[in-house]
Amino acid sequence: MPYTPFIIDEPEEMVFRLNRSTLTDPEILDRERQKIFDACWIYCGHESELSEPGDFVTRNVCGRPVIFCKNSAGEIRIFLNSCRHRSAMVCREARGNTKRYNCFYHGWSYNQDGDLVGVPGEDSYPPNFDKSNFPLAPAPRIDSYRGFWFISFDIKICGLEEYLAGATEYIDLVNDQSPSAKMQVIEGTQEYDIRANWKLLVENSFDDYHLLTTHKTWLDYMKDSGVDITPPEGKGLLLPSKGIGKGLGNGHAVIDNINFRGRPVARWISIYGEAAKAEIATIRAELVNRLGEQRAARVADTNRNLVIFPNLVINDGSSVTIRTFWPVSVDHMKVIAWALGPKEENETARARRLDSFLTFYGPGGFATPDDVEALEAVQIGLATWRETQWSEMTRGLNKKGEQLNTDEEHLRAFWRQWNSLMTVE
């Protein structure tokens, strides 16, 4: 087969094209598992999901079952969820607290630190059998930033903070919403599949170009609720334009907008109701007092959709959502999404945050189902990739400097990194 590039990237010629085979070819997915997922820092879980020694959450990360847990000293550990005897999962519950991880198959058991502590009929093993050689295997590398815990299956990868590059600034903006800089994953997980290539959700998660057409009914709902949806104009805006899109290094990228859709921390809109005005003002005052006027405005008056390469999205809009997703096959992904809120948030503010989440996000929201429909329509259309091989991705390419959120510079940033990793021998 003659070699065809994944992307054609010639900025001087105002050309950026994506080869549609990157979204349809199973061999490319096999290569992604090796060159992308096993070579990057990959999100596993948030510290707030665990509190006591022995607390655990089981997940699937890069195709491996893992246990995200606290050891006997209360430190976060991530073990591969696989018995060292015959490889059965040692923990089959979604979450809980345990003194022991027991493999029910032959009865091997491990303590909270992953040490093998029980082997039925141990005396039948030869004398060189030593339980200390068979602890639960730890994930090769783990590291955290502001409570977000990541795994890497590449032992030689750089540290997480270096990897996150410019994305740390945007994670900080999320964390600054909490007086103690502690955010919390809220109970209730949205887990749903999309019959589309996983990279289409990367693009969709921070593509503002589609807002007016895909989400017309959501915009109508906002208008009907008395929300002014015209983008802010004029002088003194927080951001240098109506909204920007930019790469943050290492394939991470963001769109950064002036808020119009309301923010639980802390900008009131009519949907919250008159009664909420006073509390939003109090939350705002705390923010200003702690961070100063300028930083408080940065936190409270902007929406940010952040993609951390390759498969973590933190969208800080009408609520905060963490979203990660996994390829099942080239045209099928699994999505897991959570809501994130300040740990100290009181009952009414938390209820407002959750309500605000559901107006837009999630499988029952007024917007996400239409995104899912769009991605599935793309994937079906991609069956024509041999006849229509290239996707145009040049919006904003003729502009010097700042790029709009409705341009595609941030999409190109993702794809350039993807291309550079995929073309390493």
Next chain:
Amino acid sequence: MNKQTVFRSRIEDFLYHEATLLDEWRLDEWLELLTEDVIYEVPSTDAPNSEAKSALFLIADDATRIRARVKRLNDTQAHAEFPRSRTRRLITNVQITDRTTNELLVTANFTVYRYRRNSSLRQYVGRYFYKLRLVDEQLRICERRAILDPTELGMLGAVSFIL
């Protein structure tokens, strides 16, 4: 109300009528079955017994939001439901679990089959929890909670129609 006046058969007739309206996308008529203080909720699949004020749900609508949802679904720009899904609801195991002076708590099992072009059959299975109220001798819905049995939505994808 006279406690003896509402028998299970009347509840069943009411739920079957509701199912017909929803399957036939007669959503404006369906709205007339709801009280002004109605809530409609679908919890996340891993937190089926939680409360919408403290846990992330899939859907947690009050009367205003339900009307907005119906307005959206009546719009051909609600792309997830245009063309509309074809649905068929089977409602069974109807039980009256409690009564107060003018309200009844009712549970029922459901299977909602959803067909769409370019998509395989999706089966939504679970249990309804209703609070029904007699208003001018007519049954009306003041709480409607649909609890899904699957541990994750998975291949069900979205809950873009009225479940």
